[in-house]
Amino acid sequence: MQDKPWYEDVVIPALLRHARTTYGKAMRSALEEAGYDDIPANGLYVIGGLALSDRDVPLRQLVHELGITKQGAGQLVDALVSRGYLARTPDKTDRRQLIVTLTDRGRAAAEVQKKARERIDRELLERIGEDDVRSMRRGLGTLIDMRREEAESRE
Amino acid sequence: MQDKPWYEDVVIPALLRHARTTYGKAMRSALEEAGYDDIPANGLYVIGGLALSDRDVPLRQLVHELGITKQGAGQLVDALVSRGYLARTPDKTDRRQLIVTLTDRGRAAAEVQKKARERIDRELLERIGEDDVRSMRRGLGTLIDMRREEAESRE
DNA sequence: CGTTGATAGTCAACTCACTTGACTTATTTT
DNA sequence: AAAATAAGTCAAGTGAGTTGACTATCAACG
Numbered sequence: 001m002q003d004k005p006w007y008e009d010v011v012i013p014a015l016l017r018h019a020r021t022t023y024g025k026a027m028r029s030a031l032e033e034a035g036y037d038d039i040p041a042n043g044l045y046v047i048g049g050l051a052l053s054d055r056d057v058p059l060r061q062l063v064h065e066l067g068i069t070k071q072g073a074g075q076l077v078d079a080l081v082s083r084g085y086l087a088r089t090p091d092k093t094d095r096r097q098l099i100v101t102l103t104d105r106g107r108a109a110a111e112v113q114k115k116a117r118e119r120i121d122r123e124l125l126e127r128i129g130e131d132d133v134r135s136m137r138r139g140l141g142t143l144i145d146m147r148r149e150e151a152e153s154r155e
Numbered sequence: 156m157q158d159k160p161w162y163e164d165v166v167i168p169a170l171l172r173h174a175r176t177t178y179g180k181a182m183r184s185a186l187e188e189a190g191y192d193d194i195p196a197n198g199l200y201v202i203g204g205l206a207l208s209d210r211d212v213p214l215r216q217l218v219h220e221l222g223i224t225k226q227g228a229g230q231l232v233d234a235l236v237s238r239g240y241l242a243r244t245p246d247k248t249d250r251r252q253l254i255v256t257l258t259d260r261g262r263a264a265a266e267v268q269k270k271a272r273e274r275i276d277r278e279l280l281e282r283i284g285e286d287d288v289r290s291m292r293r294g295l296g297t298l299i300d301m302r303r304e305e306a307e308s309r310e
Numbered sequence: 311c312g313t314t315g316a317t318a319g320t321c322a323a324c325t326c327a328c329t330t331g332a333c334t335t336a337t338t339t340t
Numbered sequence: 341a342a343a344a345t346a347a348g349t350c351a352a353g354t355g356a357g358t359t360g361a362c363t364a365t366c367a368a369c370g
Contacts, residue, residue: 005293005296006296007292007293007295007296007299008292010296011203011207011272012178012272012275012276012279012292012295013175013178013179013182013199013272014200014204015292015295015296015299016171016174016175016178016295017175017200018295018298018299018302019171019294019295019298019299020168020171020172020175021222021302022298022299022301022302023167023168023171023298024168025302025305026302026305027168044168045169045172048166049169052166067176117166117167117168120167120298120301121167123301124167124294124297124298124301127297127301128290128293128294128297131290132290132293132294133294135283135286135287135290135291135294136290136291136293136294136295137162137163137167137170138160138162138283138287138291139174139279139283139287139288139290139291140162140167140170140171140173140174140291141160141161141162141165141170142279142282142283143173143174143177143178143275143279144162144170144173144174144177146177146275146278146279146282147173147176147177147180147181150180150181
């Protein structure tokens with residue numbers, strides 16, 4: 001009677017928490033080794049997201065994506081600007097908006113971060129295979145959809 | 156040509172982050188409705204974990220599970236004790252240790268939290284089916300295993 | 311046994327990352 | 341043109357962790 005894997009008995013939110021930490025730790029230590037050791041926690045999402053989307057975004061979008069207040073997002077951007085990862089440039093067409101852009105340093109850091117992330121992705125793929133990765137994505141995506149719907153139904 | 160689901164293009168750590176928020180929001184709002192509105196963030200893990208394991212644990216174990224310092228864990232327990240969710244009792248056999256126990260209030264809150272969690276689990280199961288849930292667990296468990304191994308190899 | 315070292319936890323001060331509240335400037339609506 | 345809305349800032353406060361220094365208890369070994 002083979003015993004079932006340990007994670008069958010662990011509650012899903014705890015699994016999510018610790019799984020995320022695997023990525024976090026890997027990205028952070030890769031960045032530190034490359035000399036980018038002053039990126040605040042959510043900065044990873046800002047830099048990574050900016051590099052990925054390849055378009056420069058206004059602050060309000062970060063607010064939405066991170067689920068924090070605009071003041072919080074502003075301070076986060078402040079920190080990343082003063083450390084040389086981001087730049088702010090005013091939007092021509094709507095002068096209220098400030099567009100957030102990656103600097104060269106920001107792009108370099110994003111690249112290091114991306115490599116680290118992809119290394120984890122690759123190892124996961126090797127271990128559990130394409131189908132299970134797809135299933136995992138599906139599960140996670142579904143959970144996220146559920147919250148969107150709950151939020152809508154509460155309006 | 157059917158378009159692929161949105162989450163195929165989203166980076167896994169971001170999926171993990173937002174998926175966890177679904178559970179977090181659901182548990183927190185259920186607890187608030189039931190009058191337990193003063194539980195600090197990580198308190199959910201302490202109370203839930205304590206209720207689940209059904210054994211009373213020393214502080215050092217919380218330290219390990221939460222991945223925080225013992226001082227941090229101490230403060231968290233302080234907060235939960237002063238709000239009536241936990242009690243500390245000295246261990247007879249090792250008088251250095253303080254055992255952390257759920258109070259009645261703590262157990263009641265854990266029950267509410269558990270119901271909320273299981274509601275999400277159930278809806279997820281309905282939507283994606285047993286196999287995909289299993290695959291998701293496997294993926295998450297594997298990610299967590301990977302970090303354990305990396306940590307060991309760095310010693 | 312008694313000293314030496316490790317383990318469990320505490321106290322105090324600090325930091326970081328956010329929050330709330332009040333405001334300014336620009337844009338849209340009527 | 342006035343009112344309402346939206347993007348962002350400034351300032352002060354808070355929550356949740358950190359580091360550093362300490363006490364109390366236990367284990368191990370000559």
